[in-house]
Amino acid sequence: MSGADTTAEAVRDAVARAAAAAPAAARATEAERAGWLRAIADDLDAARDALVPLAARETGLAVSRLSGEVARTTGQLRLFADAIEEGGHLEVVVDHADPSSAPPRPDLRRMLIPLGPVAVYAASNFPFAFSVAGGDTASALAVGCPVVVKAHPGHAGTSRATAAIVAGALRRAGAPDGAFALVEGFDAGLALVDAAPVRAAAFTGSLGGGRALADRAAARDEPIPFFGELGSLNPVVVTPRADAARGAELAAGLAASYTLGAGQFCTKPGLVLVPAGSALERELPGQVPGGTAAMLTGSIAEGFVTGARRLAGIPGVEELIAPTVAGAAALLAVDAPDFAASADDLTAEVFGPATLLVRYRSAEERDLAVAALPGSLTATLHAEPEDEVDALVDLLAARAGRLLFAGWPTGVAVAWAQHHGGPWPATTSQHTSVGVTAMRRFQRPIAYQDAPEEILPAPLRDGWSGPRRVDGRLRA
Amino acid sequence: MSGADTTAEAVRDAVARAAAAAPAAARATEAERAGWLRAIADDLDAARDALVPLAARETGLAVSRLSGEVARTTGQLRLFADAIEEGGHLEVVVDHADPSSAPPRPDLRRMLIPLGPVAVYAASNFPFAFSVAGGDTASALAVGCPVVVKAHPGHAGTSRATAAIVAGALRRAGAPDGAFALVEGFDAGLALVDAAPVRAAAFTGSLGGGRALADRAAARDEPIPFFGELGSLNPVVVTPRADAARGAELAAGLAASYTLGAGQFCTKPGLVLVPAGSALERELPGQVPGGTAAMLTGSIAEGFVTGARRLAGIPGVEELIAPTVAGAAALLAVDAPDFAASADDLTAEVFGPATLLVRYRSAEERDLAVAALPGSLTATLHAEPEDEVDALVDLLAARAGRLLFAGWPTGVAVAWAQHHGGPWPATTSQHTSVGVTAMRRFQRPIAYQDAPEEILPAPLRDGWSGPRRVDGRLRA
Numbered sequence: 034m035s036g037a038d039t040t041a042e043a044v045r046d047a048v049a050r051a052a053a054a055a056p057a058a059a060r061a062t063e064a065e066r067a068g069w070l071r072a073i074a075d076d077l078d079a080a081r082d083a084l085v086p087l088a089a090r091e092t093g094l095a096v097s098r099l100s101g102e103v104a105r106t107t108g109q110l111r112l113f114a115d116a117i118e119e120g121g122h123l124e125v126v127v128d129h130a131d132p133s134s135a136p137p138r139p140d141l142r143r144m145l146i147p148l149g150p151v152a153v154y155a156a157s158n159f160p161f162a163f164s165v166a167g168g169d170t171a172s173a174l175a176v177g178c179p180v181v182v183k184a185h186p187g188h189a190g191t192s193r194a195t196a197a198i199v200a201g202a203l204r205r206a207g208a209p210d211g212a213f214a215l216v217e218g219f220d221a222g223l224a225l226v227d228a229a230p231v232r233a234a235a236f237t238g239s240l241g242g243g244r245a246l247a248d249r250a251a252a253r254d255e256p257i258p259f260f261g262e263l264g265s266l267n268p269v270v271v272t273p274r275a276d277a278a279r280g281a282e283l284a285a286g287l288a289a290s291y292t293l294g295a296g297q298f299c300t301k302p303g304l305v306l307v308p309a310g311s312a313l314e315r316e317l318p319g320q321v322p323g324g325t326a327a328m329l330t331g332s333i334a335e336g337f338v339t340g341a342r343r344l345a346g347i348p349g350v351e352e353l354i355a356p357t358v359a360g361a362a363a364l365l366a367v368d369a370p371d372f373a374a375s376a377d378d379l380t381a382e383v384f385g386p387a388t389l390l391v392r393y394r395s396a397e398e399r400d401l402a403v404a405a406l407p408g409s410l411t412a413t414l415h416a417e418p419e420d421e422v423d424a425l426v427d428l429l430a431a432r433a434g435r436l437l438f439a440g441w442p443t444g445v446a447v448a449w450a451q452h453h454g455g456p457w458p459a460t461t462s463q464h465t466s467v468g469v470t471a472m473r474r475f476q477r478p479i480a481y482q483d484a485p486e487e488i489l490p491a492p493l494r495d496g497w498s499g500p501r502r503v504d505g506r507l508r509a
Numbered sequence: 510m511s512g513a514d515t516t517a518e519a520v521r522d523a524v525a526r527a528a529a530a531a532p533a534a535a536r537a538t539e540a541e542r543a544g545w546l547r548a549i550a551d552d553l554d555a556a557r558d559a560l561v562p563l564a565a566r567e568t569g570l571a572v573s574r575l576s577g578e579v580a581r582t583t584g585q586l587r588l589f590a591d592a593i594e595e596g597g598h599l600e601v602v603v604d605h606a607d608p609s610s611a612p613p614r615p616d617l618r619r620m621l622i623p624l625g626p627v628a629v630y631a632a633s634n635f636p637f638a639f640s641v642a643g644g645d646t647a648s649a650l651a652v653g654c655p656v657v658v659k660a661h662p663g664h665a666g667t668s669r670a671t672a673a674i675v676a677g678a679l680r681r682a683g684a685p686d687g688a689f690a691l692v693e694g695f696d697a698g699l700a701l702v703d704a705a706p707v708r709a710a711a712f713t714g715s716l717g718g719g720r721a722l723a724d725r726a727a728a729r730d731e732p733i734p735f736f737g738e739l740g741s742l743n744p745v746v747v748t749p750r751a752d753a754a755r756g757a758e759l760a761a762g763l764a765a766s767y768t769l770g771a772g773q774f775c776t777k778p779g780l781v782l783v784p785a786g787s788a789l790e791r792e793l794p795g796q797v798p799g800g801t802a803a804m805l806t807g808s809i810a811e812g813f814v815t816g817a818r819r820l821a822g823i824p825g826v827e828e829l830i831a832p833t834v835a836g837a838a839a840l841l842a843v844d845a846p847d848f849a850a851s852a853d854d855l856t857a858e859v860f861g862p863a864t865l866l867v868r869y870r871s872a873e874e875r876d877l878a879v880a881a882l883p884g885s886l887t888a889t890l891h892a893e894p895e896d897e898v899d900a901l902v903d904l905l906a907a908r909a910g911r912l913l914f915a916g917w918p919t920g921v922a923v924a925w926a927q928h929h930g931g932p933w934p935a936t937t938s939q940h941t942s943v944g945v946t947a948m949r950r951f952q953r954p955i956a957y958q959d960a961p962e963e964i965l966p967a968p969l970r971d972g973w974s975g976p977r978r979v980d981g982r983l984r985a
Contacts, residue, residue: 056903101612121983126946128926136577139916141926143946146906148939251727255884255933408731418961426964427532430622435956438964440615449981450604450617452956457731463624463953470602470619470954477939478946480911480928485894488902488914500983505925507597507976509983 037189038218044181044225050211051150051179052230057209059147059177062491065207067114069174072206073166074107074114076198084198088160088191093327098294099161106161109168109447113175116449116469120499122176122476123492127503130483139483142493145476147177148258149232152225154246156237157329158297160188163466165195165215168447169235169260172471174203179212181231183222187330192217226250226259233475235466236261237299240382240458247461260474261461262454264382265410266303267442268432270399270425273308274417280312283415287313287388288320290441292362295326296386297333300411300442303382306399309368309392317390318353318364325360328385334359337385341365344383347375356387366390369398376405396425403428408456411435411442432456434465513665514694520657520701526687527626527655528706533685535623535653538967541683543590545650548682549642550583550590552674560670564636567664569803574770575637582637585644585923589651592925592945596975598652598952601968603979606959615959618969621952623653624734625708628701630722632713633805634773636664639942641671641691644923645711645736648947655688657707659698663806668693702726702735709951711942712737713775716858716934723937736950737937738930740858741886742779743918744908746875746901749784750893756788759891763789763864764796766917768838771802772862773809776887776918779858782875785844785868793866794829794840801836804861810835813861817841820859823851832863842866845874852881872901879904884932887911887918908932910941 039047058066077084085099092099116122123144131138151173156163163169165182173180184192196215203213216225226234226249234250234257236243243263250259271283291302307313328334341356341363349371356363363386372379372391379389393399403425412433416422429436434455445453451468454460464474481489492499500509515523534542553560561575568575592598599620607614627649632639639645641658649656660668672691679689692701702710702725710726710733712719719739726735747759767778783789804810817832817839825847832839839862848855848867855865869875879901888909892898905912910931921929927944930936940950957965968975976985 056907060903104611119983121978124946126926128922128924135580136920136922138922138924141922141924143926143928143944149907247732248727251724251732256723256727256937258939422964427536430955431532431625434954435958436960437958438960440959444612446604446612446614446617448604448614448617449978450602450619450956452619452954454954456953461732463734465954468619470600477932478910478928478930478941479906480926482911482913483916484912484914488898502597502925507595507985509985 039216039221041220041224044216044221044228047181047214047216048150048225048228048230051181051214054179054209054211055147055149058179058212061177063117063120066175066177067118069203069206069208070110070114070171072202073199074110076202077103077166077195078107080198084191084194087194088188091188091191092160092329094294102159102161105447106166109162110166110171112447112469113171113472117175120492122472123499125492125497125499125501127493127501129504141480141482142484142489143478143480144490144492146479148475148477149178150230151178151180151475152231152234153180153182154222154234154236154238155182155185155192157185157187157333158299160191161195163237164188165192166199168467168471173475174212176472176475178475181214181216181225183225184215184217189217223249227253229255231257233258233260235474237466238263240264243461258474259461260464260466262299262466263458263461265299265455265459266380266382266407267300267409267411267413268403268406269302269305269413270403270415270429271305271307271311271313272416272420274420275415276308276311276313278417281316284313284316285320286441288317288322290443291388292322292386293443295328295360297329297384298443300445302388302413302442304380304389304391304406306391306393306402309394314366314390314392321354321362321364325358328360333384337383337387340383341385341387344379344387344389347378349375360386363387366392369393369402372402373405380405380407400425400428403432406432408459409433410453410455410459411437413437413440413442415439434459515692515697517696517700520692520697520704523657523690523692524626524701524704524706527657527690530655530685530687531625534655534688537653539593539596542651542653543594545679545682545684546586546590546647548678549675550586552678553579553642553671554583556674560667563670564664564667567667568636568805570770578635578637581923582642585638586642586647588923588945589647589948593651596968598948599968599975601973601975601977603969603977605980617956617958618960618965619954619956620966620968622955624951624953625654626706627654627656627951628707628710629656629658630698630710630712630714631658631661631668633661633663633809636667637671639713640664641668642675644943644947649951650688652948652951654951657690657692657701659701660691660693665693699725703729705731707733709734709736711950713942714739716740719937734950735937736940736942738775738942739934739937741775741931741935742856742858742883743776743885743887743889744879744882745778745781745889746879746891746905747781747783747787747789748892748896750896751891752784752787752789754893757792760789760792761796762917764793764798766919767864768798768862769919771804771836773805773860774919776921778864778889778918780856780865780867780882782867782869782878785870790842790866790868797830797838797840801834804836809860813859813863816859817861817863820855820863820865823854825851836862839863842868845869845878848878849881856881856883876901876904879908882908884935885909886929886931886935887913889913889916889918891915910935
């Protein structure tokens with residue numbers, strides 16, 4: 034435990050304050066909560082020139098990338114503000130009484146309400162967008178859940194500075210005391226997921242750390258949902274026709290995607306199925322940037338070197354670009370039959386700028402390899418219009434949350450239609466952590482039966498103007 | 510293991526067949542799946558006169574109740590069929606490409622797809638509506654998930670007869686082989702939740718059994734969601750004004766509700782907060798039916814007697830009607846301060862015809878008692894228009910999934926707006942197990958990015974006629 038670590042007592046206090054704030058946060062109108070989110074966004078934008086250099090120093094990430102990330106973060110907060118003002122996130126359903134049905138049906142009105150205090154575990158690789166004021170925090174505050182963030186030690190100073198801005202903005206915008214807090218340290222993170230008043234946890238990080246927290250969340254006296262994003266291979270499949278038509282272009286795209294930000298993206302393409310003897314493989318080594326990039330933390334740098342060397346030592350794996358030192362790109366290749374023999378070892382994520390080409394000699398070899406892949410956030414297909422890909426798309430869809438066609442998975446648009454999640458171990462849940470529907474993670478339904486009008490929450494009253502389903506019919 | 514128990518090998522086989530059926534079940538159109546559900550409903554209705562006496566013999570439940578339950582079950586299947594034909598359950602979201610945004614936004618299209626094979630654990634107390642062809646099975650088949658049901662031993666014959674009907678109807682309606690199977694026995698139930706191809710489990714039963722299965726689901730190499738309904742106290746609060754205005758009527762309503770079906774409902778009111786010296790308490794003993802009713806199984810009967818006697822032995826508890834034998838109603842009462850001293854013991858569910866009156870002398874005593882209640886499926890308030898109840902409703906809303914006003918919680922309408930779920934231990938999830946939105950448990954999102962039109966599933970194409978959100982705007 035370092036000097037900056039939050040004590041167990043201080044964690045308890047933060048959680049108790051969050052629990053005390055929960056009723057007021059839940060009662061706040063959507064317009065009020067939209068005001069909280071916009072205040073945070075405005076204050077973060079105003080502080081960008083101070084925050085970005087601090088984050089750059091702590092993470093080694095480029096200033097331009099970090100500036101863009103602040104914009105993404107504040108855009109995300111404003112998108113959630115707009116969304117809750119519309120009201121669709123409440124999923125309002127009204128069934129008027131039907132005395133003629135057998136048995137007679139009462140008046141039933143259903144909406145989503147906040148779960149209560151949410152624990153957010155910040156990510157190493159996005160010091161803004163998946164951290165203190167990131168998507169998890171925005172999602173939880175948007176629906177009326179107080180938030181206690183566990184800072185990532187890789188950017189502790191940025192986290193503290195951001196937390197001060199969030200707290201100040203919330204105060205100014207009239208949010209209840211206790212609606213937001215920051216804690217630091219490994220033990221504080223464990224205490225947080227164990228704390229009885231915490232009603233849900235959101236995590237972005239490693240499979241090992243995420244699994245340990247998920248297990249604790251499930252083992253509580255009162256288990257809570259754990260929304261973890263734990264690691265992803267993000268396979269790419271290139272058909273022979275696509276390779277023939279644009280192998281060099283694909284090589285350039287792949288090189289840029291898997292080395293972007295030193296490969297420290299949850300959507301980094303970590304495995305690429307290519308036809309044996311592909312133009313892509315010929316062209317790729319020449320496209321991979323030389324030199325080294327700083328990695329986020331010392332342990333991430335060590336983990337990368339160890340992981341890339343482990344891959345290189347598996348029987349049949351060739352080093353096209355040797356995994357020498359942290360932050361320098363590595364490129365490996367293996368024939369599909371050798372891949373099949375060691376699929377479990379070869380599909381463990383290596384966090385950093387490494388990717389593995391898997392060379393197939395037939396559609397059968399290719400599909401067998403796809404069938405051996407674990408769940409991922411994304412799967413990408415590069416094909417030509419003449420390719421018959423229906424069965425292949427089905428195979429990929431069974432293993433991923435987002436299917437890309439003719440693109441690269443790095444880059445995750447914050448949008449209504451986004452899905453950032455996937456079968457285990459990509460995520461632990463049936464919900465996204467990016468995009469407007471990420472809010473659904475922190476809500477639960479409640480139904481009012483035969484309630485007097487004056488007791489009903491405003492969205493359940495007959496005069497409400499938001500979108501809802503009434504007597505079975507959807508009304509926009 | 511009894512002779513009827515499914516062997517481990519047969520469980521593996523059923524799960525393997527379900528996994529093999531999953532792609533075809535997922536590919537089936539909504540119209541085709543609606544046909545499966547309607548075929549099951551038609552065949553169950555046709556077999557009602559054979560099924561009901563069998564169930565009555567096995568469970569001791571009344572023929573009239575069981576006939577109604579078959580109608581509820583087939584109505585539920587048909588409601589899901591109608592719902593999927595509309596298409597709202599797919600939650601389609603389309604964001605067209607926006608090259609002008611920074612960074613440029615790709616074309617993104619999101620919908621929900623089936624999880625894969627689902628394990629359903631049938632309930633003791635609803636041999637039709639929460640069993641082989643009940644809400645869980647209907648929800649899973651509706652969205653394209655194959656189902657393996659673990660029969661409840663309390664109605665094994667009914668389960669087998671129902672399973673034969675379901676299998677036959679699915680075959681006739683063109684569902685893929687393996688889309689449905691029945692297994693029996695305690696060990697088969699464990700093997701089912703452990704089986705790798707199973708992607709989710711749904712359970713209705715006891716806290717102990719449900720927790721054990723939930724823990725196994727969470728401890729798998731690949732954890733799966735466990736949708737459990739584990740037990741519920743269903744508190745009722747009566748204000749002094751309501752008691753003064755209609756205490757005798759409330760006594761009659763409560764007596765009928767907590768003894769209905771020998772109290773074997775998950776929504777049985779198990780705890781009633783009444784003003785000290787209430788008319789309700791005076792009138793209630795005279796309204797409680799005498800005699801005994803058969804209980805579902807020997808172990809449930811034993812559990813009831815043990816549980817009711819345990820309650821009666823807690824300091825301060827008075828026996829208004831002594832908990833003598835299984836199936837005979839018990840009525841207990843305790844003053845709020847004594848309740849507060851033993852709240853944990855007094856709030857453990859007793860499955861069967863027992864309820865506990867908690868007498869309060871002030872709003873403070875009442876609210877303290879409410880604050881000590883565990884999560885429930887329902888909470889009921891009997892108040893008069895002059896009562897100030899906003900804070901009390903908030904307290905109840907924090908502890909329940911359905912709030913009833915001037916009614917009784919037994920009776921759960923199958924409707925769009927229904928929510929049958931609640932904070933732990935009522936259910937383990939943020940989803941309902943009754944009503945149209947119960948389908949959401951067995952779906953996950955997938956997003957298509959920049960996909961060619963011919964690759965997109967029909968609901969994601971521009972011409973689709975169902976409800977969806979396009980470029981941020983909801984369209985009914």
